[in-house]
Amino acid sequence: GAVVSQHPSWVICKSGTSVKIECRSLDFQATTMFWYRQFPKQSLMLMATSNEGSKATYEQGVEKDKFLINHASLTLSTLTVTSAHPEDSSFYICSASSGRLKKWFFGPGTRLTVL
Amino acid sequence: SQQGEEDPQALSIQEGENATMNCSYKTSINNLQWYRQNSGRGLVHLILIRSNEREKHSGRLRVTLDTSKKSSSLLITASRAADTASYFCATDDNQGGKLIFGQGTELSVKP
Numbered sequence: 001g002a003v004v005s006q007h008p009s010w011v012i013c014k015s016g017t018s019v020k021i022e023c024r025s026l027d028f029q030a031t032t033m034f035w036y037r038q039f040p041k042q043s044l045m046l047m048a049t050s051n052e053g054s055k056a057t058y059e060q061g062v063e064k065d066k067f068l069i070n071h072a073s074l075t076l077s078t079l080t081v082t083s084a085h086p087e088d089s090s091f092y093i094c095s096a097s098s099g100r101l102k103k104w105f106f107g108p109g110t111r112l113t114v115l
Numbered sequence: 116s117q118q119g120e121e122d123p124q125a126l127s128i129q130e131g132e133n134a135t136m137n138c139s140y141k142t143s144i145n146n147l148q149w150y151r152q153n154s155g156r157g158l159v160h161l162i163l164i165r166s167n168e169r170e171k172h173s174g175r176l177r178v179t180l181d182t183s184k185k186s187s188s189l190l191i192t193a194s195r196a197a198d199t200a201s202y203f204c205a206t207d208d209n210q211g212g213k214l215i216f217g218q219g220t221e222l223s224v225k226p
Binding site for chain 1: 156212
């Protein structure tokens with residue numbers, strides 16, 4: 001199956017700093033990428049949908065100025081958590097879709113801890 | 116937004132027993148998928164069932180889909196300790212191709 005990577009796999013940062021998480025589709029062109037957030041013992045919550053070359057569509061309640069998403073190419077999407085706070089500590093998972101194949105491939109996740 | 120409700124939220128069984136998890140959803144769907152997640156790890160895709168299918172098998176997994184009741188079930192037969200994980204259903208409602216996840220069932224299989 002297709003491979004989606006995320007970098008870094010974990011990150012610890014100080015409150016107030018910004019953190020960038022990369023999501024790459026390694027062997028296919030992802031027309032659409034999705035970002036999810038998962039708190040401990042909870043399910044995945046969709047944060048936003050990004051299409052290559054256009055602005056991301058955010059789910060209700062997700063601050064677009066805090067969670068900046070850039071889908072600059074068909075193989076790379078980035079999520080930047082700006083001015084991170086301890087409540088942003090979570091497991092962030094990206095998913096890439098090839099659209100026409102209607103298949104979704106998930107990255108291994110990035111664990112963010114904000115001190 | 117979360118689409119699916121799953122029950123039970125937690126299930127504890129003995130090795131060799133069968134485990135059944137249920138998922139309900141609210142909108143019409145193209146397909147429904149089941150995923151597994153070990154603690155702190157990424158998702159593993161288990162099985163996909165399309166809206167025009169009623170039942171699907173894959174190894175020890177059996178999935179049913181009832182679109183009239185907007186519900187699905189995942190049956191794991193002859194469970195093993197290695198099946199211990201969280202299981203999530205996810206639906207594609209043809210709204211831009213996004214997958215919406217259910218609340219999940221935490222399965223514990225005791226050896």
